[in-house]
């Protein structure tokens with residue numbers, strides 16, 4: 079009786095083996111996009127970079143999708159420069175404190191918005 083009980087307990091334990099731990103959550107937001115959100119860029123420039131979510135007070139906001147609206151250049155080095163130094167006298171402050179990879183990710187993200 080005791081043995082039978084023991085066996086059935088074992089069976090019970092075997093079937094109730096804890097499930098394997100779930101896989102770690104996938105990182106679904108790519109680094110450049112996360113940088114654009116976390117540094118507040120999206121709150122002024124919009125998640126899609128079109129500048130419609132604007133908080134700008136000087137009446138000018140570039141549309142990153144349209145290169146003709148950039149005032150300070152739409153190439154990679156020019157965009158990097160705008161991000162590092164900002165645009166003095168506007169709401170676009172500089173981000174000199176970021177890491178090289180972070181500037182690059184942000185600039186690449188902006189290039190990715192360009193459609194024309």
Ligand code: HEC
Pocket residue numbers: 114117118119120121122123133134135136138139140147148149150151152157160161165168169170171173184185188
């Ligand atoms: C408080 C609002 C605000 C935030 C936050 C902000 N920007 Fe800007 N940004 C502006 C405004 C306004 C301009 C236009 C400045 C001007 O009048 O030339 C601008 C200009 C720019 C330009 C130059 C575009 C051109 O006309 O050539 C780039 C590039 C840029 N922003 C990238 C970024 C990035 C990347 C971030 C986040 C790290 C960011 N901005 C955060 C408001 C903002």
